[in-house]
Amino acid sequence: MSPPKPPADRPLRADARQNVEQILDVAQAVFADLGYQASIAEVARRSGLGMGTIYRHFPNKTALVEHIAIKVMRESLTEVRRALAEEPLTWSAFGQVMRHMTRLRSSQLFPVSRGRATDPGPELADVRTRLLAALEDLVTRAQQAGVLRDDVNAYDIVLMLNSIPPRHATDTADDDGPVSDLADRYIGVLLDGLRAPGAETLARPAPGRREIDEFFRATHGL
Incomplete structure (x- = not known):
């Protein structure tokens, strides 16, 4: 899968394109390990690229975070489409996607970029x-x-997944501790509650696209 285009939105030479891919991959790993307070300097250190190279493609941290979000959402879109193609109309397909999205959440890969001065770009919106x-x-x-209760919608699912706590940021990439296990625990409870027919009557109408956009704008700056 090709990486998101950098902010300049122009064709890149092969070496520059490789740098963009490397920056995004390393930055994603850095933020997963340390949280989004991690510095661009740490991304440069781990990637072996100079700060100037990073800022040439991503003029600020907000731009880098937005392009990681684009990358993560593209990967999630591929996962949903694969599940639908390989296991249509089954609980297995639904559960496979939910666990994929939970791994992203628990690894802090849904970027947080509060207080941005500009709205997200059209590539992210698309x-x-x-x-x-x-x-x-x-x-x-x-x-x-x-197999899925009929009183929930996709926007319910997105908000529920975002309620699962992320793994705590640490100074190491060790994810064998007890906190990292909580996401797997909670997705099990969530999936059980989503199975049809559902014993509880749900209060309030289901959320819509407006609520989702407001949520991502308020919590993720995206």
Whole structure:
């Protein structure tokens, strides 16, 4: 999968494109390990690239975070489409996607960039729209198959997944501690509650796209 285009939005030479891919991969790992307070200097150190090279492609940390978000959402979109193609109309497909999204959440890979001065770019808006549409398709198919309760929607799912606590940022990449296990524990509870037919009557109407956009703007700056 090709990386998101850098902010300049122009064709890149092969070596520059490789640098962009390396920066995004390393920055994603750094932020997963240390949280989004980690510095660009740490990204440069781990990547072996100079600060100037990073800032040439991503003029500030907000731009870098946004492009990681684009990368993560593209990967999630691929996962949803793969599940739908390989295991349509099954609980297994739904569970596979939910666990994928939970891993992203627990590894702190849904970027946080509060207080940004500008709105997210069109590339992020486009991939978010396509990902939400794919999740709606997944939810609809699971409901048609009778395996997912019929009083929830894709926006419910997104907000529920974001309620699962991320792994605590540490100074190491060791994820064998007890905190890292909580995401797997909680997704099990969540999936059990989402299975059809559902014993509880849900209060309030389901959220819509407006609520999702407000949530990501307020919590992630995206």
